[in-house]
Amino acid sequence: MTGEIFASNVESAAGDKQMSLMVNAHSYLLTVGNRPGEVDPAHTLAFTLRETLGLTGTKVSCDKGACGGCTVLMDGKAVLSCMLLTIECGGKEITTIEGLMEPKTGALDPLQQSFIDHSAFQCGFCTPGMIMSAKALLAENPSPSEEEIKEALSGNFCRCISQYQVVEAVKAVSGKKR
Amino acid sequence: MKTFDHYDARSIDEALGLLGKHRGKARLNAGGTDLLGLLKDRVLPQYPELIVNIKTIPGLDYIEEDGERLRIGALARLCDLAGSRLLQERYGVICEAALAVAGPQIRNVATIGGNLCQDVRCWYYRYPAHLGGGMLCARKGRGPCFAVKGDNRYHAVIGAGKCFAVCPSDLAVALAALDGHMTLVSHRGERRVGVGDFFSPLRNVLEADEFVKEIDVPKASVPRLQRFLKFTLRKPIDFAVVSVAAVTEVKDGIYSDARIVIGGVAPGPFRAGKAEEELIGCEPGDAVAAQAAEAALEGARPLSKNAWKIEVARALIKRTVYR
Ligand SMILES: Cc1cc2nc3c(=O)[nH]c(=O)nc-3n(C[C@@H](O)[C@@H](O)[C@H](O)COP(=O)(O)OP(=O)(O)OC[C@H]3O[C@@H](n4cnc5c(N)ncnc54)[C@H](O)[C@@H]3O)c2cc1C
Ligand code: SF4
Numbered sequence: 001m002t003g004e005i006f007a008s009n010v011e012s013a014a015g016d017k018q019m020s021l022m023v024n025a026h027s028y029l030l031t032v033g034n035r036p037g038e039v040d041p042a043h044t045l046a047f048t049l050r051e052t053l054g055l056t057g058t059k060v061s062c063d064k065g066a067c068g069g070c071t072v073l074m075d076g077k078a079v080l081s082c083m084l085l086t087i088e089c090g091g092k093e094i095t096t097i098e099g100l101m102e103p104k105t106g107a108l109d110p111l112q113q114s115f116i117d118h119s120a121f122q123c124g125f126c127t128p129g130m131i132m133s134a135k136a137l138l139a140e141n142p143s144p145s146e147e148e149i150k151e152a153l154s155g156n157f158c159r160c161i162s163q164y165q166v167v168e169a170v171k172a173v174s175g176k177k178r
Numbered sequence: 179m180k181t182f183d184h185y186d187a188r189s190i191d192e193a194l195g196l197l198g199k200h201r202g203k204a205r206l207n208a209g210g211t212d213l214l215g216l217l218k219d220r221v222l223p224q225y226p227e228l229i230v231n232i233k234t235i236p237g238l239d240y241i242e243e244d245g246e247r248l249r250i251g252a253l254a255r256l257c258d259l260a261g262s263r264l265l266q267e268r269y270g271v272i273c274e275a276a277l278a279v280a281g282p283q284i285r286n287v288a289t290i291g292g293n294l295c296q297d298v299r300c301w302y303y304r305y306p307a308h309l310g311g312g313m314l315c316a317r318k319g320r321g322p323c324f325a326v327k328g329d330n331r332y333h334a335v336i337g338a339g340k341c342f343a344v345c346p347s348d349l350a351v352a353l354a355a356l357d358g359h360m361t362l363v364s365h366r367g368e369r370r371v372g373v374g375d376f377f378s379p380l381r382n383v384l385e386a387d388e389f390v391k392e393i394d395v396p397k398a399s400v401p402r403l404q405r406f407l408k409f410t411l412r413k414p415i416d417f418a419v420v421s422v423a424a425v426t427e428v429k430d431g432i433y434s435d436a437r438i439v440i441g442g443v444a445p446g447p448f449r450a451g452k453a454e455e456e457l458i459g460c461e462p463g464d465a466v467a468a469q470a471a472e473a474a475l476e477g478a479r480p481l482s483k484n485a486w487k488i489e490v491a492r493a494l495i496k497r498t499v500y501r
C-alpha cells in the first residue's frame with residue numbers, strides 16, 4: 001500500500017508534476033494540473049478513466065459510492081473508482097472492463113461470455129460493475145457458493161432486476177479457470 | 179469536485195505539520211469513502227485547500243496483540259478487520275461490525291480510523307450545495323437544527339441536544355462494547371479517549387490538528403460471547419437504523435459480565451447500563467433478554483417522527499442478547 005507511490009509521482013524536466021497510471025497493463029504518463037488532458041488533484045479515478053483516457057466502459061451513476069456502477073479492480077480487489085482520487089492511484093494496477101478481453105485474440109473473458117449467454121443484463125448500465133465485482137470474487141475464490149456470490153455483489157445495484165440472471169451467469173463459470 | 183492541493187504524507191509528523199500550517203483548511207484523506215462525498219456535495223462549511231493523503235504513511239495498518247492490549251493501526255482497512263484470524267478468534271464483534279459496513283468495494287479501501295471519524299448522515303446536513311445551496315445548521319456552526327421541526331425519522335432518541343444526528347459508525351458500537359480507546363496525537367502530545375467519549379452531540383472531540391493513530395482494546399476480561407446485529411432498510415448496504423453490540427460472559431450458568439451498546443439512537447454509541455443491570459446475575463434466556471431490551475432505552479425522548487426506532491431497538495436488543 002505504500003512506497004511505490006513516491007516513485008510514480010515525479011517531476012518532469014519542465015517542472016510539471018507527473019504521475020504514471022497503470023490501467024489494463026498499459027502505463028499512462030499523466031501530468032498533474034488543470035489543463036485539458038491533465039489530472040487535477042480533485043479528479044476521481046472514474047473521471048480520469050472516462051474523460052481523460054476515454055475508457056468509457058466504466059460507468060458512473062450515483063458518483064457517491066452507493067451503486068457499484070463504477071467498480072474497477074485495484075491490485076486485484078474490487079473498488080469504487082468514483083470514490084478514489086486518481087492522484088492517489090499511482091503505482092497501483094487498475095483493471096477495467098476493457099481489460100478483461102484476451103489482448104491478442106480479442107476474445108471475451110468467459111465471465112463476460114457467460115453474462116451474454118445468460119442475458120444477465122437489461123439496460124446494461126450496471127453490467128461492467130457487476131462483472132468487475134464478480135471477477136474479483138472469482139480470482140480470490142474460484143468456486144464460490146451462491147451466498148458468497150450474492151455477498152460479493154451486494155455493493156452493485158441493478159435497477160432493471162437483472163440480479164437473478166447475474167447470479168446464474170457467475171455460477172456458470174465458477175469452478176472453471178480464468 | 180472543486181480543486182485542492184494534494185500531498186502524500188510519509189509520516190504522522192509530516193501530516194501534523196501540514197494540519198498545523200493550514201489551520202483547519204487541510205483535511206486528512208484515508209480511504210476517502212466518506213470525505214469524497216462531503217467534498218463533492220460541498221457539505222463542509224469550509225472547503226479544504228489541502229488534502230493530505232495518509233495512506234502513504236507506512237506501518238499504520240497493523241492488527242496485533244501485546245501483553246495488555248489488542249492494538250489496531252488507524253489505517254487498517256475494514257476488509258483486513260473482517261479477515262483477521264486474531265479478531266475472528268477473540269474479538270468477533272469487531273469482525274461482525276466491519277462486515278456490516280457498506281459493500282465489499284468500500285470495505286476494501288475504508289479504514290477503521292476513517293470509520294470512527296466519519297461525518298454524520300443527517301439529510302439536512304448532507305444536503306448538496308449544488309441543489310439550490312447547502313443548509314447551514316447548528317452542526318455547521320450557524321443556523322437551527324432542521325431535524326427538530328422537520329423530518330427526523332432517523333434521528334436520535336436519546337442523549338442528543340442542539341444536534342440530533344446519530345453516530346453513523348458501526349465500528350464505534352462494537353469497539354465501545356469492548357471498552358475500546360483511541361489514541362489521538364497532535365504537536366501538543368498524545369491523549370487516549372474512550373470510543374464512547376469520542377462523540378458528542380455537535381461534533382466529535384477530534385481537534386482540527388489531531389490525528390487518530392491507534393485503536394486499542396484492553397485484553398483483560400474480554401467476554402467470550404460477542405454479537406453485533408444491525409437493522410437497515412436496504413439490507414445489503416446501508417447505514418444502521420439501529421445496531422446492537424452485545425458482549426457477555428456467562429459463568430456457572432449466570433451472566434457475570436454484560437455490555438450492551440446501541441448504535442443509531444444517539445450522537446455516539448449508547449451504552450445501555452440499565453440493560454446490563456438486568457442481565458448480570460441472571461440466567462440467560464428469552465425472558466431476561468426481553469427485560470433488558472425493555473430497560474435499555476429508559477429515559478429516551480423521541481422527536482416527532484422517530485419513536486418507532488425505540489421499538490426497533492427493543493426487538494434487536496432482545497435478538498442480539500439471546501438467540
Ligand atoms: C454507500 C456508503 C455506505 C456506507 N455504509 C456504512 C455503514 O453501513 N456503516 C458505517 O459505519 N459506515 C458506512 N459508510 C461510511 C464509510 O465511509 C465509512 O464506513 C468508512 O470506514 C470511512 O473510512 P475511510 O477510510 O474511507 O474514511 P475517509 O473518508 O478517508 O475519512 C473520513 C473522515 O475521517 C477523517 N480521518 C480519516 N482518518 C483519520 C485519522 N487517522 N485521523 C484523523 N482523522 C481521520 C478524514 O479527514 C475524514 O474527515 C458508508 C459510506 C458509503 C459511501
Ligand atoms: S440533526 Fe444536526 S446535522 Fe442535522 S440539521 Fe440538526 S444540527 Fe444539523
Ligand code: FES
Pocket residue numbers: 059060061062063064065066067068069070071080081082083
Ligand atoms: S458511481 Fe461509483 S458507486 Fe455509484
Ligand code: FES
Pocket residue numbers: 121122123124125126127157158159160161162
Ligand atoms: S441492467 Fe439496467 S441497471 Fe442493471
